Amino acid sequence: MSPSASVLPVELRQIRRRFGRKAVLRGVDLRVESGEIVALLGANGAGKTTLFSILVGLLQPDEGARCFAGAVHEDIGVELRRRLAWLAHSPQLYGLLSARENVELFVELAGHASTKAELEPTAVLTRLGLGEVVERPVQTFSRGMAQRVALARALALEPELLILDEPFTALDRSGRGLLAELLRAEAKGGAAILLSSHDLDMVAGVVDRALMLDEGVIRSEVAREPGEGVEAFRAKLAAM
Numbered sequence: 668m669s670p671s672a673s674v675l676p677v678e679l680r681q682i683r684r685r686f687g688r689k690a691v692l693r694g695v696d697l698r699v700e701s702g703e704i705v706a707l708l709g710a711n712g713a714g715k716t717t718l719f720s721i722l723v724g725l726l727q728p729d730e731g732a733r734c735f736a737g738a739v740h741e742d743i744g745v746e747l748r749r750r751l752a753w754l755a756h757s758p759q760l761y762g763l764l765s766a767r768e769n770v771e772l773f774v775e776l777a778g779h780a781s782t783k784a785e786l787e788p789t790a791v792l793t794r795l796g797l798g799e800v801v802e803r804p805v806q807t808f809s810r811g812m813a814q815r816v817a818l819a820r821a822l823a824l825e826p827e828l829l830i831l832d833e834p835f836t837a838l839d840r841s842g843r844g845l846l847a848e849l850l851r852a853e854a855k856g857g858a859a860i861l862l863s864s865h866d867l868d869m870v871a872g873v874v875d876r877a878l879m880l881d882e883g884v885i886r887s888e889v890a891r892e893p894g895e896g897v898e899a900f901r902a903k904l905a906a907m
Contacts, residue, residue, distance in 0.1 A: 682731035693883035709880035752826035762806030871901035
């Protein structure tokens with residue numbers, strides 16, 4: 668993949684994955700376009716995190732294809748990884764490092780050869796309401812503050828694809844509102860966003876489409892209609 672190539676749209680085709688005798692994913696099809704925010708809903712154990720891990724290359728599928736910009740990728744190479752951002756359910760930060768150092772380390776590990784614009788760590792942390800604590804060790808942060816640092820790290824390379832596993836976890840009301848605003852801005856700028864969440868109120872206010880994953884398959888899908896309000900869309904989500 669050339670440095671200027673896009674990864675979008677992203678598509679998973681008939682993804683299957685077993686762990687021992689248990690079939691976790693049983694033929695999942697999923698597609699996310701540039702500028703789109705899509706929610707993957709489902710109960711705990713439905714396979715959402717496994718699917719996300721396959722999408723970012725942490726796991727390999729037993730069967731199926733992982734496609735970026737129409738091309739099948741059996742492996743996720745360095746050039747492709749620079750264009751993806753993965754926020755796990757746990758922040759996975761280095762507690763002894765400051766917020767700024769955590770973001771800087773991520774950018775460095777992403778590779779110096781990247782030609783993509785990189786957001787200055789203090790700027791992206793300030794964008795997430797952490798401007799006054801950028802030099803504090805992360806181990807002194809609350810769970811919600813740590814979540815914001817993890818989000819800043821995910822945004823640092825201005826990724827084309829954001830995969831977020833329960834991003835609203837531990838955020839207070841203002842933090843959830845800030846994140847929703849930020850995700851809409853990223854999508855408006857052309858990023859594709861795939862997230863999971865049990866918070867239907869936040870999902871209803873942010874996403875364009877939602878898919879229901881149940882026992883390893885997509886059971887249903889709903890899309891926001893033009894002009895549809897949050898309450899009406901939430902009712903559709905609740906009925907999935």
